[in-house]
Amino acid sequence: MFLSQKYLQIVTFIGIMCFACLAASENTQNERSVAEAQLMHDKGKTIEEISRQRWLQGLLGSVHNPGRRNVPLIKNFRRDLRRLNEEQQRFSSIRNIRNLQYKQAILAHNKNLMERDP
Structure with a gap:
């Protein structure tokens, strides 16, 4: 036990x-x-x-709003894009003209220096 x-x-x-x-x-x-x-x-x-x-x-x-359409936005976007491209081309042409003027000035200056030191 x-x-x-x-x-x-x-x-x-x-x-x-x-x-x-x-x-x-x-x-x-x-x-x-x-x-x-x-x-x-x-x-x-x-x-x-x-x-x-x-x-x-x-x-x-599900809301339908017929008053608004996306078409004018696309037209405005295309118009703005076209204007932007025109401005960029104008600025690039101005920049190219200034670069040419600068290069011509440097060449003229170098030519003057070469003529002075024979």
Whole structure:
């Protein structure tokens, strides 16, 4: 009888220790830090915001506005592009003329220097 009571005490002690270890490990897994909770909250708000934006885009996409057309914008864009190209060509031609004048002035100056030093 003494042996069975000792055996029962050991089994009970081991059982209590296992239960205590399991209970302690469950608390660390279930508890979340403040930063993790804030991250989950922010993620939920972001998902909600994205779904709201998609819903609004769907509503606005179904709106038909016949008063506005993209054709004048394209014509204006082409006109502005043509003007820009003309201005660039004019500036490049002015720049080329100035470069030629500068080169001619340098050549004339070098020619004068060569004539002075025979």
